Amino acid sequence: MSNKKSGAPLHSQGQAFRAFANAPFLRKLRNAFGGSPILSPKILRFFSACIFLFLLFFLFLRFSPYPALTSLKNRNVSTRIYDAGGKILQILPLENGLRREFVPLEEIPSFIQEIFIESEDKKFYAHHGIDFAAITRAFFQNASQGRTVSGASTITMQLARIISPSQKRNILVKIRESIDALRLEARLSKKEILELYLNNLPFGFNTEGVASAARNFFSKEIKNLNEVESACLAVIVRRPSLYNPLTNPENCARAAFELMQDSGHSLEEFEKTARSAHSFRYPFHAPHFVRYLSNLENSPLRKKADLSTSLILEVQEKAEDLLSTALERYAENRLSNGAILICDTKSGEILTWLGSGDFFDREHDGQVDGVLSLQQPGSSMKPFLYALALESGFSPNSILPDIPMEFGFEKLYLPQNFNNRFNGPVRLRVALASSLNIPAVYLLNEISIEKYKKKLMEIGFASLEKADPGLSLALGGAEVSLFEMVQAFSLFARDGLFRPLYGINDEKMKKKAELPKKYKKGSSGYKEIPVFDMNTARLICDILSDKEERALGFGFSQTFTTPFPAMFKTGTANQYQNITALASTPQYTVGVWMGNFSGETVIGKTGSSIPAKIARDLLLFLQGNKGEPFKKPAQFKKERICSLSGKLAGENCPDTVKEYIAVSGNADSRAKCDWHTKSGTTYPAEYTTWFHLKNRSGIVDDKGSPLKIISPRRGSVFYYDLSIRPDQQKLVVEASGGSEEAARFFVDGRFFCESRRPFIAQVPIERGEEKISVQCGNESTEIVILVK
Template sequence: MAKLKFIFKKRYLIIIIPFLIILFLHLLLLILPYSDLDNFLNRQYSLEIIDRNGNLIYITALDNGDRREFVSIDNLPKNVIDIFLKCEDKRFFYHPGIDIFALIRSFYMNFTSNSTISGASTITMQLSRIISPHKSGYQGKITEVVNALRLESKLSKKRILELWLNSLPYGFRAVGIKSASKTFFCKNISLLTESQVVSLAIIPRNPNEYNPLTSQKKAIGKVKSVLKSINIVENESKIENEISQAVTISYENRNPHFIEYIKNEITDDEYKTGSPIYTSLNLDLTYYIQNILKQNLENLKDFRITNGSVIVYNNQNGEILVYIGSKDFDDIENSGEIDGIHVKNQPGSTIKAFLYADAIEKGFLPSSILPDIPMDFGSSEIYVPLNFNRRFNGPVRLRVALASSLNIPSIYLVTRIGVQNFVETLKKLDFESLNGQEANIGSGIAVGNAEVSLFELTRAFAIFQRSGYKLKTSWHLLKNKTLYNTDKVFSDYTSFIISDILSDNKSRITGLGSNSILNTNFNAMFKTGTSNQFNDIWCLGATPEYTVGVWMGNFSGETVIGKTGSGIPASIAVKTLETLIENTGNKDFKRPDNIKKELICPLSGELITPLCSGGVYEYFNKNEIINSCSFHQKRAGEVYVEYPIEYSKWARDSGKIDILPGLSSNEDNLEIVKPKNNAVYYFDPSIPAENQAVRLEVLYTKPNEEIKLFVNGKYKESLKYPYEWFFPLNIGEWEIEVRSNYQNDKINIKVH
């Protein structure tokens, strides 16, 4: 009995000891670090970049130019996996990484033939060789076996098979089965025939010999042989036909500028997973708008307009729907490879939308009267701004000034609210391009003489359709998400008023005429612009749901020949929005609850009275107190217009009145109209010092007489009608006095 127990224990130890040894080795291999594997698992894959409708935009290449797309083993057809296993390792799921039977067979065949005619590498061993390349020979083979065992201890069979299929070297810049399927047969894996799958299974053995692109005859012969060995019966002519269909894919980049823009924003994790990237881009719409852009540019080549850019945002979530960096990326002659969406250019009058919004935030009303009269802002020779139509309109309401894009009221506004204050507002709107330009920014910022990008400009313009909340842009597909968790820069009232003004067809007649391309049959706001040297023409447009920005010009910086043509980008913006609302329908701008509508005098911007000749409606905050019209007066039974004194010269020159109401040419009335007493001026660093001056304008009712001018008590010169003089803008405090034979008037100004 004792002997039986001893025998049983001995047999038990014979079984348990090898098991414990195997278990120990497995745990040891599992615990020991394998840095090559860690690096391998962190490598990047090529990515499919997909548009919002499922269209392929591009497949990214690796740094070395290869394409290695990832496919999950769960997404591979079963017959593909079965064929690869039969071809390479039919006992894969039954061995621990090395196939003893295959090793014995390989040793016997190689020994008896005195040459290497059969290998014994399992799929795990092949993967270990890919992860940790080694030299040939017995030492290398031992390393391969050890690493295979390490892989088996650390990874599941399914994961090993998946990594192997995605890492097979095919040559021709293709790595992995998914890229190989496209490279050799221009197909997705699911569409491959059995013969074509076998072809992909054997190419890695010898890419030069077995690829069907350059070695078709040998490839067909090998496929026939392998099909027979794995017991798949196929008609030979069918095999030949299917393999001869080999044709490589052209990895076309269908939007190079967009791809370049997003490549640096794709995360390392996204590259590591290899999953498709679904973007917000609408490729079909992009092509449609790009063709419209090309057609317009073709008609403008004689005007030296050779390029353009377009971008469209979804106002609700910031998705980028259209991204056109240039007319044609491959147009080398016109620098088509440059992405105009991010090039900094002078935005011209498009910047006025934000200036007027800033002014309303700081207390101006849409009915506030602004001067559109000859004025200087720092220079008698260099900077006396003119409107585009070279006319002066006298007192204009803020609404009309913005809708008609008048220059002089805009520069007046920026001097009133402060240049630096406006620049700070622009920075709040994320105009990062302004950083570093501050020292050179003066009052000309009102007409857009600082440089910004189309990306920034269009993004900021969307704020008016978001109740004053900034737009955070996204190139990822967000579907129906609405994102408003951003900073609020403008009030609901300001956002609505700017939207209403820039969609007001009647108010833009003064500057743009009655037949403007911007007079659409759907609710949309627009702002056009031209840089001061006519290098760039722009249009921004927005509906409640979408915002579009269009730039046209040339990347060489040449001046556009002839008229400014801001109607050209405007027509593209209109067509873009028109196309977009076909799916969404025409929608109204969001109107705040706390506003009221009042009938005002179109001349004074104040509440209409019986003396006014007509009225227009304007929106105000409910608590806003509006005065009655002060322009229309009645004397001796007649109604006349009494313009504020600063408009007297304009009124006389334009034939509105001869002299100010209530004044007689027999009276000796003398008054300094401009500048105002205690006015403060700032030296503008963007203009040469010798060209900076303040215009002195004097009202005197005896135009045939001279008046004398004194500065700080010292006589300067005598002035004749129209009694104007330019005072050099020198830093300090100055007393300016004018004297007639019987009257005098004086003011004080400061220059900082």
């Protein structure tokens, strides 16, 4: 006959029980009790069943799903955000303004832990989640009084209630809390339970956890509380509305004194402490910066209790003062807003992030972040174009034409300088330092828009990915952010190495700093990417810190004067709605934007000197009177050149300057000036129109260059004006070069006229394609245009 449950024969089970009953230790035990049997098979089965049920219950407590506990452990906390020096920038609120700060148990003073245990659960370390003695005592006390006068909830049961809150308070809820308390004890250590309890205790008034309570009621960090203040906190949790020291200091003091009556502190001390309680004014520094951190991919905000940033509050406040002063001064000019970004040049750490003049200024869109919003930067973009030009065969002494020029075809682009002047031949150094427009457009046309845009994408200008501004890109005609500008501008003082800006002092977060899409992050995190040659970057630094060559465009302005080497670049968008300034030293890089988020134009020509002055003052604040020099370019040597031709100075050159010349340069870079002779100055033929705009000394070497039609450009598109008689439909054609003094003009192969120098003629045009040709001696050239 078999046991249906186990499938084992009954006589086998009996033998097993008899073998166990006759074990040596049991025989000795029976002898001690006079030889009577102790464990019969029935008793053994009973105890086995009990042990099995106990183990089963323990396994349930230990391993059964408890998602509410997991949820509590993973719930968001109020992140404390610090600046680089440990000063609090913000303590982030959670939903509905709730503050819940987390502090590890070892950072909560032991006497505070003891006070809460004394107040809520004296036998916390002695029981396993349920205090049966307290339950028995509470039962008889409440029964004798006919009402609830005593509770028996342990700290573990209170934590269970926090984990799974319920509006009802009945026997079933109590049983569930008791079981959950046992589950907690089976899964967590006492320290873990106490840590969760103290950090999630509800104190009312949008406050949870002892750390937030210490700050909210006594304006202190938890580590700075004394015993009396801690006792006041311990009684608040019993009934927040009754014992809140902010509204009921007497009730709070009396209850805390009763809790700590053996501590040696008098009732007067408790009353004085309760009356001194006052609400904490939460700091609200750098709101746009904090928002930027919260929007980062895998942002640590609300997931970390403490977050250390690279921001320096002292510098942030200085930037706020300078910007608000400038906005107040120029308010009548409709200059209503601004933004400032400062980074450490060497490391890329963000030191200051000021998104607007006033975050709470709704009238002027103060919550819009001027560091990240897209604006036209104007000429402040030019350094990147000139750096690419240096890497495309140009040099600091290359001569660029600053003359009337037209670019484009159907849509002609005729750039103008900000002062409406043409300076003729200018050296590349002068063109960049003085921020001349026409040479910049000329360079972009020579290099190509595609090549320049590709380089800008490499150095972090992601906002340009879909932009198509044409040649106006040379003058900052596309919208970019101040963040992108500062990030890219800082690479010049770093020998052309691109480094992404970051704001969190955390090695893991540094590795997650955003790189342009072209670069892949390695296992060691981001690294510096060489996007410009070292000598290119050093030449740009030298040019933009050159006070002498800046004079053509800006005079000898004190705005750019610092007691240490510093490079500046400013920019002004059309109608002055955006004015920008960038400044950099080997230590710091500053970007300042001013204007209006609404797009309104500024009244009057306030100019980019306003943000430039702020940038300079910030560098002075950061560096005082000291600073590192910019590094000199290697394989370059300063030699004396002609200031007009850019070639090595000759004996007839009236004005010379020193310039960096490549030691291993080609023959052209080592050629001596041939513009100046004993008989006077001779300009190349391409400067003919410019030369004749005014009475200038010297001559134009018209015969020194090949015959070329200067205007219009090949492929240009014109429109037939129906309001003008056909015989008056004419087009001005201009040519230069050639070996003779006269040139013949042809339209579609038919001779039209002859012109002596300068070669200019008004030729007739008709609708359709027109072929215009010019012949000079044995040379000829032609272009084809379209008339619609």
